[in-house]
Amino acid sequence: MKRQRIKTITLRYFALVVLLAAAWQAQADDAKSPYPSMAPLEQYLMDQAAEIAMARSAAPASISGDADVMVLGRKGYETAVKGKNGFVCIVERSWTAGVDDPDFWNPKLRGPICFNRPAVQSYLPLTIRKTELILAGQSKAQMSDSINAAFEKKELPTPESGAMCYMMSKQGYLSDRGGRWHPHLMFFVPLTDAVTWGADLPGSPILAAKDSLDRLTIFMIPLPKWSDGTDEPMNAH
């Protein structure tokens, strides 16, 4: 009994050390990042008309012209334009990047994206929830905990079959390293290995990103054209 108690105390102590070490590591990473914390909110906001135009630039006009458009306000995303084709276009901000991404608080980041119907139902709620938590003043760690808890309580869904989105905007700014990157499509699937789609292998046109916090794998297919029909230099891939 006594031995068991000692084992329990030792285990708890060990867990505490691990937790503190992780928190310290996270803080150290943040301190190294050019964006260690959230900038004043104004730096993330945009003129509404400009945000609508940028959101729509994520997909060809034949898709985004009939989509809902949501814009970022001081408390979260609001619907600015009601559409009719089931797609929703928004401009994501930096906190939808991975928690270990150095651009997590980068106020310059703008990710125009148009979601299809299954993604609207199963991925957009995640973006909306993260945004509300951040704008309510939660830290990166608190936001992660809240998202984790929301998944545990099934308040957030896992990706539906066929969930995908367009990210073909020339106006986007996805990171300091990659700028606007390449026009691409993204497919959201419940956590799976990259090899299931043949992604990340030499010569494969498919890239994968596993996100354990968001409980999904994103498959990306770079495209040869931007949403306005202009060419993306092919040798850039």
Place this chain on the structure above:
Amino acid sequence: MKGKTATGTAKGRTVRAIALRSFALVVLLAAAWRAQAEDAKSPYPGMAPIEQYLMDRDAEIDLARSAAPASISSDADVMVLGRKGYQTAVKGKNGFVCVVERSWMAPFDDPEFLNPDQRLPLCLNPPAARSHLPLTLKMTDLALAGLSKTQMFESIKAAFEKKELPLPEPGEVCYMMSKRQYFGRKYGNADPLMFWVPKTDDMFWGGGLPGSPVYVHQYSPEPITEFIVSVSKWSDGTAAPTD
């Protein structure tokens, strides 16, 4: 009164049933005649001699593998066409299956249907191998058994209705990036990835709209929608046309 009415109704029903059956027969005959007439118009109204669809085994393995980058296809199963259907020629280890489809996998209304020159190398990921490959094998069996296009159509329709053929699974991907693919005279080559989903509308992925990088094909009679995304390189890494 009640009985007389009942008798009258029964007689009326018989006449109506005969009329309906006659009408259905006329519609059926007209459809069959139309199908035959269309088949006659097609440059490939019937199956060519089987030899014209067959290939040298090594060449077929090589062509099948060219559907995807070597990092995928070299570890895949490879199936080749024989006189009685497809057989596994190479056992792989990554769950992908590469195969060269023939023209009986083209849409039924495609003028290239049964074109003996058509060669479409595909590499299917594991979910696609489970649910698309059975359709390829079934269609091949029907074609090699000498069924007409109409008979094949009806047989595939019935197989889906009886759930003998599976619907697409979530997460299906098919690589079709071979520079050596040959669709036929009507079409050029393409370098696509294909995704199959249970029948849905084109807007599900924004397919087929001006400027959209997603093309769409609605199968018939299969309850399947095919979304197609072109990429900018062939499987060998060389640049592909972007239009």
